[in-house]
Amino acid sequence: MGRIMIVKPEVIVSAPAGLTSVEERALTQALASVGAGKIYILPEPVAAAIGAGMPINLPTGNLIVNLGGGTAEVAVLSLNGVVAYESYRGAGDALNEAITNYLKRKHNLIIGENTAEDIKIQFASALEVKNPVQIEVKGKNSKNGQPSVVYINSNELVEPTREVLNNIANTVKRVLTKTPPELMADIIDNGMILSGGTSMLKGIDEFLTKAVGIPASVVDEPLTCVARGLDIALHNLNSYKRSIKIT
Template sequence: MGMFNFAPDIGIDLGTASILVYVKGKGIVLEEPSVVAIDKNTNTVLAVGEEARRMLGRTPGNIVAIRPLKDGVISDYDVTEKMLKYFISKVLGKTGLLSIFKPQIMVCVPSGVTEVEKRAVIDATMEAGARKVFLIEEPIAAAIGSGLDISKPNGNMVVDIGGGTADIAVISLGGVVVSTSIKIAGDKFDEAIVKYMRKKHNLLIGERTAEDIKMNIGTAFPRKDDVAMDVRGRNLVSGLPENVAVSARETLEALEENVNQIADAVHMVLEKTPPELSADISDQGIIMTGGGSLLWGLDQLISKRTGINVSIAENAISCVAMGTGEALNSLHLLKKTGGNSRKK
């Protein structure tokens, strides 16, 4: 049957916060939160993705909304497998292909994952219906997706900030020269905002509200004009619902520690970079990708800290998925990165 394998090649950005699926020739066909709602009594999946996200923090006792990936790695294997199965069949259904054809799938993982974690991703993807699975590291996928030609012998620095991890890497000749992966990213920004609101305003807010604050007025570098928004939550003293006005300047305070840790990590990777490549990076600048890179002023903070020009990729959120899919065309380049793969 090898002759007639019509299943398209698929690239999956298996993120802590969201999952994006890229299909060769079609582009990004799916972008949904990595959340699964499960009925505990029957252990069945009730909803996946956007539908399940709407249930976060709003479910009766027997329904739990689970995020099966934590800090960029699989924390709940069975649920991850079910989620992948759901998304893969949804994508194949959209392309009108029968399940007799199994796709080759390239999955993206954070640069710091262990062999055991890699194995878990490969196994879950195989179980979900792949014919062959390849893994690619996040910064490499981000670099390819943002349009960098990574096969050349010059240094590029990519800072990819997702939901669970921030991956910082210097890439040359198709491989990672120096990198670090820290578990400080979008989710930690949300947590910091929740903590701050609690401490400063005695207000208890949920994850989703924190994310709204981050996306609307979240700040990593002082703004000229302060902006504010109304936030709803529960007052911890009275126990009643309350509205509080929150300003961007407050989010700067809330996020300060986290964003500085990211800037420190960038600085540390630069310190370990071979001098020839450092020169390339200061000429070409640092490129930022991932949803977390859209936090207002984070690019300015890193630029101020390093003295290097920082730019945000135009398709910041989808770059990793696009690069993951496109990498299937250049498997020969990635061979030297150990291209973990497995056939059925």
């Protein structure tokens, strides 16, 4: 907004639904320090569901699974509010770490963060595929520190990523155990909606469908879903006042 601001801008921001009061204060102070006036905080799963176009204003149950970089957030929403919620501190970054650790353990290869990210986006899959490809990975030999090139089969990446994905599936299951029975019918019929960058991992919808037992589908444009939801909420503050915190 440039250097000189006559009126401090109103800012809407999403944050994990389980934000502590200390974290909330840190967030609002950070925003105030860069010039924010009124600050609206919307839980990230609510923002994701609005961005996904889910009918969360109705008295029905809506299951949203937002898979980002640092956290997987799972929520059941109804009447514009959070009915059941859990967050797991492991998502896209944890997948990169798992791939990095695997290459070191199995192939004595040390790779950088960007390489792990590239391998994940291009080749990793939550389930084995029929036509795996051979991947050339360049890095450093962990034993002698010299340049090293290793060839792996893309299906090898299923094993190291499985623990994180199982933990995400278990988080969804725990949220379902906290969900009131009258909301289950809608969830069984409509399944779960996946948003966030990590929902673009190949096969993750099929994996979660199998692991949880209800259909999972990925929203259109998962990376911008939360931002789109915030935009809609900012222009309809009254509709979402049950979920928005104003500071």
